[in-house]
Amino acid sequence: MVKEVRIFFSKSNQIMYSFKIAHKIKTIRGKLEMIKTDKDFHHSESLDEKRVMNIEKRETHSFVHVEKVIGRDNDKNKVVELLLDSNVDKNVSIISIFGFGGLGKTTLAQLLYNDENIIKHFQSKMWVCVSDNFKVKIIVEKILKSTTSKKPEGLELDQLQESL
Incomplete structure (x- = not known):
């Protein structure tokens, strides 16, 4: 009888092994569900999207x-x-x-x-913040504003370049 009980709880018993694995899978699923419902974890947003948003907002x-x-x-x-x-x-x-x-x-x-x-x-000397997604007109306006302390209004790019 003791030998049969040992065999039942041993690794060679497929029923017991399946039961242990099923229990482990259930525990892992529970942990994954907790992570999914965690309000600070946004798995739908990619890291690239966050990085681009931070770069656009970043001003040095x-x-x-x-x-x-x-x-x-x-x-x-x-x-x-x-x-x-x-x-x-x-x-x-x-x-x-x-x-x-x-x-x-x-x-x-x-x-x-x-x-x-x-x-x-x-x-x-001038300090102008230039990001990856830049527009030449905006950069020229920033440079002119840095030198004159006034934002150039209503000028086309060609006029801005002449002023620069």
Whole structure:
């Protein structure tokens, strides 16, 4: 009798094994249902949609708490060196800062914008936020507003470019 009871509860018994698996599946389904009904969990929204919405709403500024920035000195010094290079023959040089979100690109730009050497070297400076989905007209309007402190009203892109 004892041997038969052991066999009944052993892994080789298909009835008992099926019962255990069914119980585990029921527990997992219950947990999944709790996650589904959790009001903070929105499984229908994709991460890309959230990222695009955040980028469109995001507006940057030029102020930075320098004492809170860690590990950007080398990058900053390299870009400052490029910006202050007197061997450049061109009127305008472009230095791109690019990479994945969260790497500190905006922080690096803020550090450069507020650097004493940059402030002394350049006659004027402007901070304009440009997102992935940008319109040239809006950017030109922002640049003009930054230089004149007035938003240009009712001008076409060609007129805006002339003003710029």
